[in-house]
Amino acid sequence: MELKPAVLAVAVLCLALPRVALSQKKALAGGPAPAPAPAPRHVDLAELLSLAGPYGAFLGYLTKTGVIATLQSQANSTDGQGVTVFAPEDSAFAAIDGAALSNLTADQLRTLMLCHGMPRYYPLSSFSALAASSPVATFAGGPQQYGVNVTDAAGTIRVESGWATAKLVSSVYSTPPVAVYALNRVLLPEQIFPTAPKVAPVPAPAPAPEPVHPDKANDGAAAHGSTDAKSVSCRVGAGRLLAILATMMATSVLMI
Template sequence: MELKAAALVSALLCLALSRGALSQRARAPIVETPAPAPAPRHVELAELLSLAGPYGKFLEYLTKTDVIKTFQSQANDTKQGITVFAPQDSAFAALNETVLSNLTADQLRSLMLHHAMPRYYQLSAFSALAAASPVSMFAYKVNVTYAAGTIGVVSGWATAKLASSVYSTSPVAVYALNRVLLPKEIFPAAPEMAPVPAPAPAPGRGGKAMADAPGASERAASDNAGAKSSSCRVVGAGSLVLGYVVLVVSGFLMV
């Protein structure tokens, strides 16, 4: 009886060991799963415009009209991207103050939307854009010009020049403009420009700036008096020399 039990235990052990060996051979090899690629870092347009340079006025209007949210959403789209044309602060200063303040909220929003394309374009693509003009912005259209490496953006009453590349890495491009785009859809007539300040008078002796300076009249009177005194001294000296010459000549004749 004990022998049969031992034989049964041995058979069960052999069966268990054989099944374990088979399961180990049939087990699929372990394959390491690669770590997921990091999500692309989105460019924060508000931060970029704030730190890049003189684009404070443009950023102010983008924020006021909520267009910054539209642009940022498009900037996060890695398939299409965005191309922003940012007028410099000097471009806004060239406009009369009432040009933008007289616009309705919808008009101002459309004007800001008119300063970006809903697609990323690097600088090398602008020659093709010029050939395909007019091209669409978020609102209305513009004509792109390309000549000898100089890029222009023409919209209604404004012919702007692309001054520099602020940022250009897909899917976001930001380019600086020297003028604000002024589409005729918003401005039926040419907007009024800010008055150009008169140049300051060049400083110079005897000029108006010198004459208006404090104490100028006193200095002028003193200079005139000095000039008269010098003239008198010169005339007196001339008379003495002439008298001496006459005496010498007279003495020679008497001899």
């Protein structure tokens, strides 16, 4: 009689085991677990600057100072902030007196390059708001130390830092989390340059040739034609006068 509870427990367990096995079999029949989503492909900033246009000098300084690694790390970050890079064109570096950059220490040059990046992605549509909240922090430091002032006047965007006011001339790349914008000037913070470096003025664009209005062209042709007509008329009049004189002289000879 004492064995009955034990027998009953074994019987219940035997009935439950097939159900557990069947549920596991159904789970396996559903197929393998879905593969994890692939990691997002990050933009290679060095490759982008190398292929996008005249940014060789800027890329060279970024590589020399190690700032390219700082910018790339922020671009690859998963914090969702992104990165914005202001890339001066080669002509912007060529316009600066060579001694102004060559006399900088390694730390100063690194800080200068860090001033050309902001640790957040800013699309062009956000620059009007940036202008209202300027100065904006850069990788070099906070707004009051190494910040830049952004202005947006009727769509013309400028970035000011110390001795330089650079114009944003084009959007090189702008897809979250990376934005790269071209500048026509190198930013020159006063903390790095106590006095204004010598910078060649930005050359003015060549004036476009004045279009010739069709009416003016026709007027010119008409005036030229009128001159030619007068010349022909004078030649014809002179010929007639000579003919009359020759006739009169011939008549006089015959009468004699």
